[in-house]
Amino acid sequence: MSLLCETPNPSRRAVLMTGGALFAWAYLPRFARAADSHDPRLIVIVLRGALDGLSTVGPVGDPDYAGLHGDIALSLSGANAALPLDPFFAVNPAMPVFARLFRAGQAAVVHAAATGYRDRSHFDGQDVLESGLPGPGNATTGWLNRALASLPAGDRVAKAGGLAIGPSTPLVIRGAAPVLGWAPQALPTPGDALAERVLDLYNHRDPVLAAALQKGLDADRMAMSGELDGKTMKPKGGLDNAAGMRQSAQGAAKLMAADDGPRIAALAFDGWDTHVNEGGATGRLANLLGGLDGAFAEFEKGLGERWQDTAIVAVTEFGRTARINGTVGTDHGTGTVVLLAGGAIKGGRVVADWPGLKPAQLYEGRDLAPTSDVRAVLKGLLADQFGLSAAVLGDKVFPESAAVKPMRDLVV
């Protein structure tokens, strides 16, 4: 891989710095494989559209669950029986990989979780989830990027930068720290000569476009090496179907498995807004969950020995109503699940201070009440994987959140 072999060019660097979006990666010396065996990685999957946590990990032991969730409730009996995680919870049968990892102690669930956002707008909810700010607003940076930017300058993770998968960069990883972007695609590619000329022009005239194009070219070269050629990666659609999710994870895993590859990545999967005919153990939601499960499988396979050091967290902006609506789907709600997987996860547990599903126990009489803060989970992962302090996490990464303590012991 020739990605990091470019000779530093002071004048070009100066131009880049005036743009403010310095992409330092290309100018750093190649660093060797970690001397110690611990080389942590963190992958954040944003599920956009609001995931129905009660159909993902069903509280099958709660006497009120089946009545509320009606025809789409998970059940331990029948043709598509849910996969039991413990005596109370069972995971959707579309997720056999997750269930296997859970049994092997490499996957966990935090249930009845929500961010600090309590309204029900997707777009504000996603803003809060991805920006890490206390409320919605014109956020331009995400908590994952600020975490990266908060690491000591010489840190291995900081040097490697972040990785954004998909045609556009998810807000969660936007910001000052360098981020590589990559998506599977299949158009005829121009030669390096044209690319170099356009880059040169941008370096003189438009540093922002220069930085973006440089990153795009780097990522392309990196992903194209080895068995990941254009054909195997040809996308079958956007990131709202099972094949697209699997392919994204495959590409991301390859980039992250490299010794000089990024340690931190963000992916966004769409399509979870299941207002109508949501389905339970089978159907629309189950198809999407199967895609997510396939992504877990691709990461496990593609990361190889690095899987041991990896934590994957899947989060969504909020949950859905506990009671199904008039069209066998669910409307926007509050509490939901956070899914954790990876060799670094201290798994085999559903972490939940279960609020119950009786009418008085539901949030505003309609939603699963949140008893865990999603930020606590994310803070716990960042603290245990990368050693970020509670002070930095409560101030820079998730501003004004000092009261939300990191959830400890999520990582082995």
Added chain:
Amino acid sequence: MPLSVSNTAQPDPALVALNRFGLGARPGDEFGKIAGDARGYLKAELTQPDIALISTDDPANAGLLDSTAAIQASMAANAERKAARERLPAASMVPAVTDAPPGTAETAAPRPAMPPVEADIYRADAQARFNKALGAGAGFVERLVGFWSNHFCVSVAKGQLVRACAGAFEREAIRPFVLGRFADMLLAVEHHPAMLFYLDNQQSIGPDSRAGKRRGRGLNENLAREILELHTLGVGSGYAQADVTSFAGMLTGWTMAGRKGRLGEPGSFVFNANAHQPGEAMLLGKTYAAGGMGQAEAALNDIASHAATARHIATKLARHFIADDPPPAAVDRLAEAFAKTDGDLRALALALIDMPEAWSTPLSKLRSPFDYVVAVRRAIGPSAGNEPQRTLRWLRALGEPLWQPPGPNGFSDRTENWASAEGLKTRLDIAWQAARQASDIGNPNDMLATLVGASASAETREAIARAESKEQGLALLLMAPEFQRR
């Protein structure tokens, strides 16, 4: 992401007219003349009668269907697909009379080739939209169509029915009103089967209605919430969950006649009184008397002229045409114009042209993928490449597939969303492909003068002059900041 440090000088008025407001120059556009009266050039486009319409009377558009016909075609195709699926397993159940080894019956039965009716309709409408954009003068009105179509978006990812009628939806509910009244567009959109289907209202049933009591089904809040949050007032403008629920009740019964036509012409809008939640209802503190379809119509008319709607629309328009974070004074003036004219969209378009900020703000936004690929095609003229598939493929690769936004809030209108690593790399691929397929490439230096005018930077001129081939020179021009930014 910080703004580019480039393009900080006062922009060339012709580039503002052609790129900020329009769809880009075509060979033959006279830069000097446009620069001399750029505002007049844009305003002239607004005076042309029916400029926004795609008329099915025009022989070039003879293949286009209205939404009712498109939906009926989709319904018929869907029924046929269903029947074929049911025939298949039935056929394999027939006891084998031959000596074929077991297991071959299933693999031998060929899947019947299903004509993808909806895909054909979608492609025809895509072609009509591209043709309209390629043939437009400045293209300001087409940009307004794109803006409103994205504001009131539907997505073909919802299903084949929306794939069939997304183009008709734009022709019927958006285009006739882009220079008309906002309230009229709002009512046309919310009555349209494409929107009712996209946001699930066709299935929403008043719990206390006759149908609700009989069938035990109920409300779906999706459309009501997105009307308030996205189409009119905007998020955080003061409505509560109770307003959403109540408004959803008012909208029950707004649906589409089914294939059997029990309620009306199949595929057309109908008000189904049987599904309508009876009684008066409250929205934003005002009580709306029971009145069937008129109840929600009255509410829509009220929120169409609400001050929060004026501000929401003004902010989005200014963000689209001026800057990601638009000058507050420009937003204020647009909101005032909205309020004063009761949402006259022609008045808003004229107000935009008269905004001093539109002519002084640096060209710092990046063209959206649609605007970019249209500008490329306008620049290079007729070229090899299978259309409209090639353009549709480009849009998909750039992350803006036609009529397929990721959610009901439409595609992002912020530069940071499109100036991504992957996005720029893909633009490079497209510029290269377009340059290689362009059928008649003149001198790229002359094309630069034609497409960017006198304000092109010395670096851009030099890069193109030094290109090693005409194709490379053209690709450089299509990638130049002057061509990407608006």
